[in-house]
Amino acid sequence: MQHTLFDLAPYTSPAPKVLFDENGVEETKLDRYRKEQKSDRLKKTQEQIEKLDRDQQQKLLSWLSDRLSSGAGDGEIIYRQEYSKCGKARCKTCEQGEGHGPYWYSYQKINGRLKKKYIGKKSPQG
Ligand SMILES: [Zn+2]
Numbered sequence: 001m002q003h004t005l006f007d008l009a010p011y012t013s014p015a016p017k018v019l020f021d022e023n024g025v026e027e028t029k030l031d032r033y034r035k036e037q038k039s040d041r042l043k044k045t046q047e048q049i050e051k052l053d054r055d056q057q058q059k060l061l062s063w064l065s066d067r068l069s070s071g072a073g074d075g076e077i078i079y080r081q082e083y084s085k086c087g088k089a090r091c092k093t094c095e096q097g098e099g100h101g102p103y104w105y106s107y108q109k110i111n112g113r114l115k116k117k118y119i120g121k122k123s124p125q126g
Helices: 029-051 054-070 092-096
Strands: 077-084 100-110 113-120
Touching: none
Parallel strands: none
Antiparallel strands: 077 100, 100 113
16 A cells, blocks of 8 residues: 555554545545545646636547547556447348447557557457
């Protein structure tokens, strides 16, 4: 576990305080601290976004949706199953359903560009 100053319990109260989140699940002080940091960052970002004009917000939206649909940070590989259409005129599989598959694909971001690779029917995890 990563240690921050926040982890250090004060000498006067050595017993750790048990906190509960909104779902009644136990959470540590550090969990709560991180959660608060996160919602604080989100709030600040939303305030910034509100200052943008419609055009800028639209650009931001398409940037964000690109980013989210790629789903991967640089170097990280994600795997997903997809159906694909073969493009043949009278293919029953494509006409009646989502297409052929599902087949596994890997996505990896390299230098900010998303690379898609066909893997096959078998899961990459074996
Ligand atoms: Zn087909």
